Amino acid sequence: MTPALPDPETLCAGLVRELKPHITADTALVGIHTGGVWLAERLHAALGIALPLGLLDISFYRDDFDKTGLHPQIKPTQIPFEVDGRHIVLVDDVLYTGRTVRGAMNELFDYGRPASISLAVLIDRGGRELPVAAQYVGARLEVPSGRMLVLDLDENGKLRLKLDA
Amino acid sequence: MRNPQLNDEGELRHLLTIEGLPREILTHILDTATSFVGVTAREVKKVPLLRGKSVFNLFFEPSTRTRTTFEIAAKRLSADVINLNIAVSSHTKGETLLDTVDNLSAMHADMFVVRHAQSGAPHLIASHVASHLHVINAGDGRHAHPTQGLLDLYTIRHYKKDFTRLSVAIVGDVLHSRVARSLIHALTLMGTPDLRVIGPMTLIPAGVDKLGVTVFHDLERGLRDVDVVVMLRLQSERMRGALLPSAQEFFKYYGLTQEKLALAKPDAIVMHPGPMNRGVEIDSAVADGSHAVILPQVTFGIAVRMAVMSILAGN
Numbered sequence: 001m002t003p004a005l006p007d008p009e010t011l012c013a014g015l016v017r018e019l020k021p022h023i024t025a026d027t028a029l030v031g032i033h034t035g036g037v038w039l040a041e042r043l044h045a046a047l048g049i050a051l052p053l054g055l056l057d058i059s060f061y062r063d064d065f066d067k068t069g070l071h072p073q074i075k076p077t078q079i080p081f082e083v084d085g086r087h088i089v090l091v092d093d094v095l096y097t098g099r100t101v102r103g104a105m106n107e108l109f110d111y112g113r114p115a116s117i118s119l120a121v122l123i124d125r126g127g128r129e130l131p132v133a134a135q136y137v138g139a140r141l142e143v144p145s146g147r148m149l150v151l152d153l154d155e156n157g158k159l160r161l162k163l164d165a
Numbered sequence: 166m167r168n169p170q171l172n173d174e175g176e177l178r179h180l181l182t183i184e185g186l187p188r189e190i191l192t193h194i195l196d197t198a199t200s201f202v203g204v205t206a207r208e209v210k211k212v213p214l215l216r217g218k219s220v221f222n223l224f225f226e227p228s229t230r231t232r233t234t235f236e237i238a239a240k241r242l243s244a245d246v247i248n249l250n251i252a253v254s255s256h257t258k259g260e261t262l263l264d265t266v267d268n269l270s271a272m273h274a275d276m277f278v279v280r281h282a283q284s285g286a287p288h289l290i291a292s293h294v295a296s297h298l299h300v301i302n303a304g305d306g307r308h309a310h311p312t313q314g315l316l317d318l319y320t321i322r323h324y325k326k327d328f329t330r331l332s333v334a335i336v337g338d339v340l341h342s343r344v345a346r347s348l349i350h351a352l353t354l355m356g357t358p359d360l361r362v363i364g365p366m367t368l369i370p371a372g373v374d375k376l377g378v379t380v381f382h383d384l385e386r387g388l389r390d391v392d393v394v395v396m397l398r399l400q401s402e403r404m405r406g407a408l409l410p411s412a413q414e415f416f417k418y419y420g421l422t423q424e425k426l427a428l429a430k431p432d433a434i435v436m437h438p439g440p441m442n443r444g445v446e447i448d449s450a451v452a453d454g455s456h457a458v459i460l461p462q463v464t465f466g467i468a469v470r471m472a473v474m475s476i477l478a479g480n
Binding site for chain 2: 057059060065068069070072073074076077078106107110111
């Protein structure tokens with residue numbers, strides 16, 4: 001059973017509309033590698049956010065390091081603004097167990113004390129293992145557990161969703 | 166024969182020498198180190214990766230500097246670090262190397278960082294320990310010092326990007342240098358086309374040309390148009406017999422001065438593994454000059470050691 005996948009470009013436009021009223025001069029976007037960064041780049045441009053975009057690779061903060069080891073490709077985390085006192089919107093492609101978001105929050109706090117952190121995701125697929133919720137959601141989708149739902153770029157640089165076995 | 170550093174999946178389990186490692190593993194270490202450079206530059210310089218793990222620094226030969234860099238790297242990964250100066254401990258009471266290791270393993274060590282005057286000691290330990298333990302060679306005899314080789318590699322890549330067009334000169338006491346040996350292997354593996362060693366006949370090991378390097382005994386000829394100059398420390402404490410007339414004489418022929426450095430490319434970088442002997446192998450004007458990247462090497466060294474430790478611990 002493969003659920004019908006929505007068009008991520010449409011969902012992205014929806015997120016822009018949802019986020020727009022909440023953006024202030026102290027709002028900063030932080031994308032989580034890899035899919036979250038693609039999404040955050042779009043949101044950042046569409047929302048005209050003044051603070052530079054932050055990029056987070058949470059590999060050093062994962063809770064399954066003992067099981068899976070270090071990720072083979074780690075991208076540098078870049079937080080090119082002062083975190084203290086900022087309203088940070090974390091951006092990720094798919095919200096599932098909540099463990100990635102936990103890692104991301106831990107990493108952010110090693111940069112400073114934000115005034116608030118909220119979460120924007122393209123897809124909420126349920127299956128939470130931690131008390132984490134997204135404030136901005138593109139779409140909610142039932143995905144059978146054990147299948148991987150990931151965001152991808154097609155050959156024209158357009159976002160697309162992929163369901164892997 | 167299987168490389169004793171790799172596990173059945175071909176992943177790095179111990180780091181004993183750069184020799185024989187696939188290029189992808191070196192690149193993976195360097196790429197991971199890039200992310201750790203970012204970590205060490207922020208206010209909270211720690212990540213929780215090795216939380217709950219115990220790293221034992223086993224130093225059978227004194228080296229404050231190398232021990233400290235491993236200690237900092239482990240602490241920034243949130244590991245617990247235990248420093249053992251075995252040169253002045255149980256070793257002198259007659260305990261064998263492997264008994265020492267067994268005792269520490271019984272204390273639930275996760276990783277050993279080993280410095281030993283005897284070449285091959287870290288290999289011996291690696292082949293002896295249980296499968297969940299990891300061993301890093303922090304310098305064994307004249308054999309290898311892989312993390313130093315890797316941090317040199319990292320530094321060169323940071324400033325010069327592409328190894329495949331570089332001329333690199335390694336200058337001085339190559340004979341006693343495990344740094345030189347590790348770096349030659351690493352640079353060859355990365356495809357560096359022009360590798361030179363420069364030094365007096367008595368301090369160049371016989372057969373070094375078999376590693377694919379060109380030997381020069383004249384510093385001025387050897388430095389011509391190089392991109393990278395790696396100065397080695399004159400290891401007077403390892404010298405037995407009269408290999409050299411005097412430090413002054415050495416400086417006259419092989420000390421790096423600004424005048425001699427001018428023969429290299431205008432954007433050449435000067436490296437040194439430290440500790441420096443100013444006025445012996447390197448002139449202060451060069452050591453403190455704009456071509457020197459000796460202090461960045463130290464900073465990168467922490468990140469490279471963090472990368473090695475976290476990759477090993479995860480495999």
